[in-house]
Amino acid sequence: STSVGFYLWRTVFILCLVNPLMQGLNGEESHHHHKETNITGLQIVKFQWHHVEAPYLVILWVLVAGVAKLSVIELNHHVTSVIPESGMLIIIGFILGGIVWAADMQQTFKLTPTNFFYYLLPQIILDASYFMPNKLFFRNLGSILIYAIVGTCWNAAAVGLSLWGCYEAGAMGHMDIGLLQFLLFGSLISAVDPVAVIAVFEEVHVNEVLFILVFGESLLNDGVTVVLYNVFEAFVTLGGPRINATEIFNGIVSFFVVAFGGSFLGILFAVLLCLLTRRTKNIQIIEAGFIFVVGYLSYLTAEMFSLSAILSITFCGVCCQKYINANMVEKSVTTVRHAMKLLANGSETIIFVFLGITAIDKAIWVWNTGFIILTLIFVFIYRIIGVFFLTWILNKFRLVPIEVIDQVVMSYGGLRGAVAYGLAAMLDEDRIKEKNVMISTTLIVVYFTVILQGISMKPLVQWLKVKRAAHSDLKLVEKLNNRAFDHILAAVEDICGRIGDNWWTRGWNRFEEKYISWLLMKPKARKNRDYLFSIFHKLNLEDAINYVSEGERQGSLAFVRSEQAANIDFKKQFDSEFADMMPDMNYEMGIENISVTSIVKDSIPSVCLDIHGQDRKKSVDDFNAHHLLQQHLYRSRKHHRHKYSRSHFSINQSEDEMQEIFQRTMRSRLESFKSAKMSVNPAKKIKHYRKEQTHMMANGHAKSADYLYEVEAGIENPAFMPDMDTTTQSPPWLTETEMDTVVAPSQRAQRRLPWTPNRLRRLAPMRISNSSTDSFLMADVFITEEEPAQKDQTKM
Amino acid sequence: MGSTNSTLIKIPNVEELMQETGFSTAHIIRLHDRFKELDKERRGYLCPRDFEAIKGLAINPIGDRIIGAFFSPGRETVDFYTFVRILAHFRPADNSRPKESSSPEPINSRTNKLKFVFQLYDLDKDGKISRIDLLKVLRGMLEMQVTEEQLDSIVDRTIQEADLDGDDAISFEEFRKSLEKVNIDHKMSIRFLR
DSSP: OHHHHHHHHHHHHHHHHHHHHHHHHHHHHHHHHHHHHTOOSOOSSOOOHHHHHHHHHHHHHHHHHHHHHHHHHHGGGTTTTTSOHHHHHHHHHHHHHHHHHHHHSSOOOOOOHHIIIIIIHHHHHHHHHHTOOHHHHHHTHHHHHIIIIIIHHHHHHHHHHHHHHHHHTTTTOOOSOOHHHHHHHHHHHSOOOHHHHHHHHTTSOOOHHHHHHHHHHHHHHHHHHHHHHHHHHHHHHHOGGGOOHHHHHHHHHHHHHHHHHHHHHHHHHHHHHHHHHHTGGGOGGGHHHHHHHHHHHHHHHHHHTTSOHHHHHHHHHHHHHHHHHHHSOHHHHHHHHHHHHHHHHHHHHHHHHHHHHHHSOGGGOOOOHHHHHHHHHHHHHHHHHHHHHHHHHHHHHOSSOOOHHHHHHHHHTOOOOHHHHHHHHTSOTTTOTTHHHHHHHHHHHHHIIIIIIHHHHHHHHHHHHHHHTSSOSOOHHHHHHHHHHHHHHHHHHHHHTTOSTTHHHHHHHHHIIIIIHHHHSOHHHHHTTOHHHHHHHHHHHHHHHHHHHHHHHHTOGGGGGSSSOOEEEEEEEOOHHHHTOSOBGGGGGGGGGOOHHHHHHOSSOEEEEETTSSTTOOOGGGOOHHHHHHHHBOOOTTTSOOBOOSSOOOOOTHHHHHHHHHHHHHHHHHHHHHHHGGGSOHHHHHHHHHHHHHHHHHSOOOOOSOOOOOOOOSOBOGGGOTTSOTTTOOOGGGGTTOTTOOOOOOHHHHHHOOOOTTGGGGTSOOOOSSBTTOTTSHHHHHHOTHHHHHHHHHHO | OHHHHHHHHHSTTHHHHHHHHOOOHHHHHHHHHHHHHHOTTOOSSBOHHHHHTSGGGGGSTTHHHHHHHHSOTTOOOBOHHHHHHHHHTTSOOOSSSOOOSSSOOOTTSHHHHHHHHHHHHOTTOSSEEOHHHHHHHHHHHBOTTSOHHHHHHHHHHHHHHHOSSSSSSEEHHHHHHHTTTSOHHHHTOOTTOO
């Protein structure tokens, strides 16, 4: 397509411009100095390349990388369904590297370890940890740790020893190398790389448990990698004879120190961050910056103490996300999320492009066929062995066993990436004479995993699935029941309170809510933590925003005030692309996803205006019942979870569902209650029932056994007293089929917003209770301070 | 632990319960703790309101039906035994247990799990899932914008697929047959109840 060509040409053009320029300028440096001393007249304009050289090059390369990414996206529809984006970027890197090489005869631009580790990697890890689905992560933490620690050690040892064995057997020719160096190489090549994992898995839809296992492993294995690398490097320096039991013991101790120290440091910085954001009520404009600053600081501090920097920044992000999202204003939260994605995306692009560029460098290539091929084989095989063996052990302890198919994907998904390359490039060439062999091999392994395994990952996943679910066309009745099972399980889990292996979770939750949130969260934010509240609050906000933007589009808000059937359907139509992203981690953070600005500015949600009433009656014959079922079945709590994507974070559309389900449930309960109450003392029951309902509304947890909640506040709205004559006033939602029915809004709504026939009930969500100023109408929480006070009482 | 034994002693007929449901001591104790937690007014039994207070159930489309499943018809209360017996349906199946042909099928067998689900659907308790039953279930699980005609068509097709003897209703056998490819044990087991 022409746009691709255009972008590529632009890139090439820029580069060709830049290169000879820099060639010439580097040579002219000396001339400049000379010239400075004998100026003959005033120069109006000077060419001051040397002033701007360093930042200019950096920014130029960032631009180039961005343009490269654009071209890759343009190719999206044709090629990227086959080759993952990261692979494409590497290939573009090859091209660019070739251009630079052709101009310069040397590779002036390389991915240096310093740049990589200090300027490019931290933001990716921070982004990954900030959007990490915590519940899933911690639930599987045991398995993740086993894979990360035991698996990586096994890989390192196995690969290193096997390579050494083969070397001794003469398969690699003559090299100036020893056992320790092989072990060192083994340790750096064995680390699964988080950047590569994200890049490849993003385009392959695997189930969330599998994803979190691979991804978590790739993050946490840094602790092991750093230790092994440092230990073996030290051993190499010390030399063989001086390694005795003490040193080995030191090595083991250092693992614990590095890993736990790094994590602890990360947590410390997370606490600092939360405390900072707690205080930013009056300076909201900068509060979004703190996470980046403190996150980076945690990374550097850990690096300073030679602890695991990746672990540090990971735990910083993981631990702080909940609190800072609660503490910061919505706008800041949005800012942070967008900025994170931007930085991470940018870094990833640059890394992959440069990984490609770095290859085009004659200086580093030392091609040792035996070494390379054996490494590839061993890395692959030992990964498979390691995964299967560890999973076999883990499945004895896990409550939901990991299936064989998942294990296959997990072993195939052990991708190596830039971290391995960075570590290889950091090797000291004086000590390790065969550094170039190692670098070359590492690069080949990285290309192999990212490009080849990346390409084949998707077909593999599809192929395996197809093989397993040969009857992939589930019958309606199966689909229906599957969904019903999910709901049933979710319900029973709730009833059981998820005790058992979640008993600790509950205990931790209690502890956390009492002490940690108290310390780290703004008091206002703590009050608003209530689950159902926030749903309704955000939904109301959404509605209001949509309402306004739609009205403005129409020219004025007057159209909604007419009595006719002006049906405004605020159902959001989402881009179909977004519907099938990877697991969405954002659901974990709950409803904070929806922010005011994102709804207004975002072009994605569009409002469907249906002015002529129920036009949407399609003929039933056209309808594929399967499709309908697929689209409209409520997703159970288990399903609408995690969507992780580097480039998109979608507004969660499940809140619509939850609200509907909730309303329906309440409605049916109210009905059954009403029919049951006939023979009982109405006054007593009503109060009791209302007490129960509003208690549940306001504080959706069934927590401590001793709660007392008296709802006496609020104005009795006679329209909703159940013991009134029920035939005259039936609750509005029971007459949903009549679209013209006016729902009497709450007092607040009457004051502030014009009504619209249809969806207004969402603005005044739950009319179960008789008090119209109940605490779940969020705005009133701040107006009437008694509500929070009552809520506080319940929490005692 | 001393507290373990004392709690066990408080629950009469514990042995029988454990035998019938297959729960271990630890499970029974935990369930008992949970029961006590739900039973806020310490009456020794649960009523629908206690269940309704559970957070997740309100936004579960079939939450109310599940609550209903705990209460046998006509009863307004659930005591601890019934509570445990119903929950026993969700234990993962014990493949290791020797199959004694003489003893009755364990509560958490595949058949019994399916029976439990069947009873959730079959509201009028006539032993078959009629169109009306299915309509109600589907209505509850589908979003609001699905119209009645669409709903009807789905129900029609569903019954068509599963109904083998042509009586326009799904009996338990037909239900079981239609789900033979589904891994019931996996889908209807709670993690901790192992």
